[in-house]
Amino acid sequence: MSKRFQSILTPIIALLLGIIVGTIIMLCTGYNPVAAFTALWDGAFGSPYYFGEVVRQVTPYILAGLAVAFAFRVGLFNIGVEGQFLVGWLASVWVGLAFHLPKFIHLPLAILASIVAGALWAYIPGLLKARFRVHEVIVTIMMNYTALYVCNSIIQNVITNGQERTPNIPDSASLASPFLQSLTQYSRLHWGIFLAIICCFIMWFLLEKTTRGYELRAVGYNQDAAHYAGMSVNKNIILSMVISGAFAGLAGAMEGLGTFGYIAIKSSFTGVGFNGIAVALLGGNTAIGVFFAALLFGALEVGSLNMPLEAGVPNELVDIIIALIVFFVASSYIIRWFLERISKKEAK
Amino acid sequence: MSFMEILMIIVPSTLLWAAPLVFTALGGVFSERSGVVNIGLEGLMWVGAFTSIVFNLTFAHTFGAATPWISLLVAMIASAVFSLLHAVAAITFRADHTVSGVAINLLATGITTFLVKFIYNKGETDIIQQSFNKIDIPVLKNIPVIGPIFFQNTYWVSYLAIIVAFIAWYIIYKTPFGLRLRSVGEHPMAADTMGINVTKMRYIGVILSGALGGIGGGVYAEAISSNFSHATISGQGFMALAAMIFGKWHPLGAMGAAVFFGFAQSLSIIGSSLPGLKSIPSVYLLIAPYVLTILALTGFIGRAEAPKADGVHYIKGSR
Numbered sequence: 001m002s003k004r005f006q007s008i009l010t011p012i013i014a015l016l017l018g019i020i021v022g023t024i025i026m027l028c029t030g031y032n033p034v035a036a037f038t039a040l041w042d043g044a045f046g047s048p049y050y051f052g053e054v055v056r057q058v059t060p061y062i063l064a065g066l067a068v069a070f071a072f073r074v075g076l077f078n079i080g081v082e083g084q085f086l087v088g089w090l091a092s093v094w095v096g097l098a099f100h101l102p103k104f105i106h107l108p109l110a111i112l113a114s115i116v117a118g119a120l121w122a123y124i125p126g127l128l129k130a131r132f133r134v135h136e137v138i139v140t141i142m143m144n145y146t147a148l149y150v151c152n153s154i155i156q157n158v159i160t161n162g163q164e165r166t167p168n169i170p171d172s173a174s175l176a177s178p179f180l181q182s183l184t185q186y187s188r189l190h191w192g193i194f195l196a197i198i199c200c201f202i203m204w205f206l207l208e209k210t211t212r213g214y215e216l217r218a219v220g221y222n223q224d225a226a227h228y229a230g231m232s233v234n235k236n237i238i239l240s241m242v243i244s245g246a247f248a249g250l251a252g253a254m255e256g257l258g259t260f261g262y263i264a265i266k267s268s269f270t271g272v273g274f275n276g277i278a279v280a281l282l283g284g285n286t287a288i289g290v291f292f293a294a295l296l297f298g299a300l301e302v303g304s305l306n307m308p309l310e311a312g313v314p315n316e317l318v319d320i321i322i323a324l325i326v327f328f329v330a331s332s333y334i335i336r337w338f339l340e341r342i343s344k345k346e347a348k
Numbered sequence: 349m350s351f352m353e354i355l356m357i358i359v360p361s362t363l364l365w366a367a368p369l370v371f372t373a374l375g376g377v378f379s380e381r382s383g384v385v386n387i388g389l390e391g392l393m394w395v396g397a398f399t400s401i402v403f404n405l406t407f408a409h410t411f412g413a414a415t416p417w418i419s420l421l422v423a424m425i426a427s428a429v430f431s432l433l434h435a436v437a438a439i440t441f442r443a444d445h446t447v448s449g450v451a452i453n454l455l456a457t458g459i460t461t462f463l464v465k466f467i468y469n470k471g472e473t474d475i476i477q478q479s480f481n482k483i484d485i486p487v488l489k490n491i492p493v494i495g496p497i498f499f500q501n502t503y504w505v506s507y508l509a510i511i512v513a514f515i516a517w518y519i520i521y522k523t524p525f526g527l528r529l530r531s532v533g534e535h536p537m538a539a540d541t542m543g544i545n546v547t548k549m550r551y552i553g554v555i556l557s558g559a560l561g562g563i564g565g566g567v568y569a570e571a572i573s574s575n576f577s578h579a580t581i582s583g584q585g586f587m588a589l590a591a592m593i594f595g596k597w598h599p600l601g602a603m604g605a606a607v608f609f610g611f612a613q614s615l616s617i618i619g620s621s622l623p624g625l626k627s628i629p630s631v632y633l634l635i636a637p638y639v640l641t642i643l644a645l646t647g648f649i650g651r652a653e654a655p656k657a658d659g660v661h662y663i664k665g666s667r
Contacts, residue, residue, distance in 0.1 A: 323454035
């Protein structure tokens, strides 16, 4: 069995295992799995409206997935996507509200603000990793909570006067598209999906086709070898965290400028950043893989909202399935081990 | 308000908020001392909180006043069993410890919120009737000055947490078991050469973290929140993780840090009723544990050194 075939087969097996265990859970709790999965499918693809909502949900998932995947490829684990996503969201809305400019300046400026905010928020763990060898996992987790509370405080005390949410951004900073909405029975679909697809290309091109990308990957494979070859490991660590954070920040702009048009204080995380981890893992940390994995998770999340209505199954079931997929992808050693045994038997 | 009165409000409240963090952080110490990174502490607390509340609501009539304690025991067992998933993935299946921990967190939130809807047909449980109550500790409460501050209007679980921390310190640093546990976390190959079963020790480390994390979640649910919903455990597990790092992977250090974080948490709750604290925006208190952890890791507050083989798989025969 070729390595390439195996690397495609492993996530598919993880996905199937996740669905199988999800089915077992439903059978044990007395729900009808067939009805549940039918409702899930209908809720994702049953009408143009639902499909528009799926694409809308996929947009931030692609970018969050790219953020996690990019860092992974350089050997870093960015759990801080959720925090970078929040500061990106806040920055985009803030710029959207603070200025009155023509659209062709205002919208790019608001998007740029989200990218810069996310990049800066990721710069700190990158710098600490490069300068002090501090593990980025812990720092990014801690910065998630810092982002959550700081954003809430800024929304309440700086942007508004003690309000729970900001006003809506003006049209000049909005990604909303009446055209796309009318195509999909007035879902909240917006232009952001094209930005997300462009970002997939950027990630692929940057990593696979440029010298800088080669250096980044080299650092990911073997830091010592990269250092010996004259590459600056520290510079590449910081750079990759900054790029990863930029993707995450842009994901925030998708919510701030596209889906919602405002930001509200949050009692807990949105989950977009954490689903980004699942997306990146299932997508094998490649741009194209992330795209398809985001499509899958977007469809699961949006479709699941239909499950309580049509099949009476709590939509949290989908969260369990997503968690199981992450669990099985993480444990892929055992899947590969099985695959190798099977292929060895065939060879004999 | 006199200084004495302020202390009489702050100290019991700090100890109450610290108790769940102390238990869970100690769990983290056991796991990481054995060499298994445990980002999943949050998820273990979710399971503990959920189990204790469901058991408490179901059996309150049967067990009466003993219910919270029995619930805590059940939460401990449930969470220990749940932590086996992390152990199997991270130790036997050679999963990346961090990714597996993230999966544990996602799985715990998914399963518990799913089961709450399945059992109660709504997003949250009822309020428990038998919860941990405030008590005055006999004899000790009569000590002048110290008595009213530390031993009146307080909770048994707070003191249990501190006692457990000392027991954990004794186990890890003064017993052969502790020595073995630490050795597989520092240099598993050397430990293996000496005939220590690395896999077994690591499983024990993770299961202990599950048991203690479950108690932590149970204490939080039964003493502080009194019910279970999707927002009951929101970051306490990561705060416990922070306390463990801040305490340099040492049981007593972790306890000290957990008490400090409990202080920060309780201040952000009761701060508004205390003079002089109203002017501090609560956001500073909310982010204090996280920012301090980053500073500690960076080395500004003494070097925090993790066990050497923390997060490293031990594969027999490789070097």
